[in-house]
Amino acid sequence: EPEVTQTPSHQVTQMGQEVILRCVPISNHLYFYWYRQILGQKVEFLVSFYNNEISEKSEIFDDQFSVERPDGSNFTLKIRSTKLEDSAMYFCASSERSGSSYEQYFGPGTRLTVT
């Protein structure tokens, strides 16, 4: 069964450093998403991406964040200058189309630890 994959599974970085989290969505999916889950808290939507541009973004997704689809398979989330409060699980998801009739399939997540 096709699945969303994410690398790395765990990333440790120092405050102020740039990090890139990588995702490979399911191959025939067109819509891509990033979510964040701070330890012990709820999952929060960051951004959605379609047709090589941001479709929607939340208040969390400020200028420190950017997303890119550099090739036909990868979908990346970049944090330019990490802060301690960026420590969280980051989940990538993809769907065939927008709207809820098409499920968002989640990857296993990347645990980001900022020290």
Place this chain on the structure above:
Amino acid sequence: AQTVTQSQPEMSVQEAETVTLSCTYDTSESDYYLFWYKQPPSRQMILVIRQEAYKQQNATENRFSVNFQKAAKSFSLKISDSQLGDAAMYFCAYHSGGGADGLTFGKGTHLIIQP
């Protein structure tokens, strides 16, 4: 903005018994979708069940069923014949039917299965 509330931080049930997890939401929209996601210790988000707001019939998926009360804005999940593998965090989520892409999650309920 839509909000999703899960008032039970933790629930415990004996194996083979039935348990109901509560979820309420707030929205001014008439077209929307509701979901229950399961997050086991592996942290991957897995869709359990979905409900379209325009459907009066409650969704069921094997041992999982929902009680959708649109007027009360309530969306509870019933798990019948609980199994040890059901132990996980359960998140209720809302998706707008109006085109917004991101899911809005509740804070989650930690379900413990007692053998």
